[in-house]
């Protein structure tokens with residue numbers, strides 16, 4: 007008998023819930039932290055932290071830090087090293103959905119910060135991710151979202167061509183980050199993520215060099231919004247009814263040569279079996295697992311044809 011880890015989802019000894027190495031990656035030690043508050047306390051904690059908190063967005067979330075003395079993960083108005091996202095009423099099981107999508111992204115080869123699912127004081131599971139814009143001692147690493155970089159006023163207004171071009175004009179390693187961006191776009195389409203708006207892409211500073219920030223806020227939004235557009239931002243002028251030709255046009259417009267984009271399509275194609283297996287063995291309840299597996303299957307068929315499997 008085996009169980010699966012609440013961080014990486016991979017098997018572990020029956021009765022255990024976390025690999026020690028997964029806890030270490032996330033918290034710098036093997037002890038399982040406790041969360042001394044539940045969802046009901048979140049609004050007050052968020053309000054108290056506001057003004058000094060720099061995480062913006064719609065879903066409730068806290069910047070948090072592990073108190074090594076008490077082993078508690080506490081709300082941190084300043085100097086937070088982690089982000090904690092509870093389960094909102096409107097989108098049940100979203101922490102499990104996000105944890106799964108981040109694990110699928112890691113499986114597909116994308117850079118992903120350490121993350122996992124943890125029980126809050128009210129026993130509900132929240133999603134915790136290590137901040138990639140902080141060093142371990144809490145020093146800030148400057149980050150700018152595409153919303154800031156493009157001077158946008160509406161996070162759903164814009165195109166992936168615009169985002170890709172901005173990446174190309176700012177980052178130090180243009181070739182690497184362009185391909186990474188393009189493959190993440192394919193991944194999001196294949197996993198039913200229609201919510202990759204301008205605030206869900208960011209660049210990170212390393213001294214004066216910039217690079218595409220690791221993945222964050224990856225979810226299969228389509229399980230909640232069945233008639234959602236394929237993409238939050240346009241691809242080849244469209245948000246919906248996207249085909250392989252639209253993604254190829256995106257690659258062209260970013261100067262990716264056809265051989266390289268064919269490699270990217272192949273790379274994602276090869277991930278299909280594993281992604282579907284992960285979706286069907288995830289912590290999501292049966293109905294959502296089924297929906298998600300079906301979404302992935304139909305997205306693969308749209309990109310690679312009926313014989314994609």
Ligand SMILES: Nc1ncnc2c1ncn2[C@@H]1O[C@H](COP(=O)(O)OP(=O)(O)OP(=O)(O)O)[C@@H](O)[C@H]1O
Pocket residue numbers: 061062063064065066067089119135136137138139151205206208222223
């Ligand atoms: N691991 C991380 N490290 C550093 N910053 C992060 C991390 N994850 C998210 N952020 C920042 O926090 C912001 C909000 O996080 P996230 O996108 O996960 O929340 P959200 O509420 O789902 O957002 P929205 O609903 O607006 O898309 C992001 O725009 C990003 O700048």
Ligand SMILES: [Mg+2]
Pocket residue numbers: 063205206223
């Ligand atoms: Mg977001």
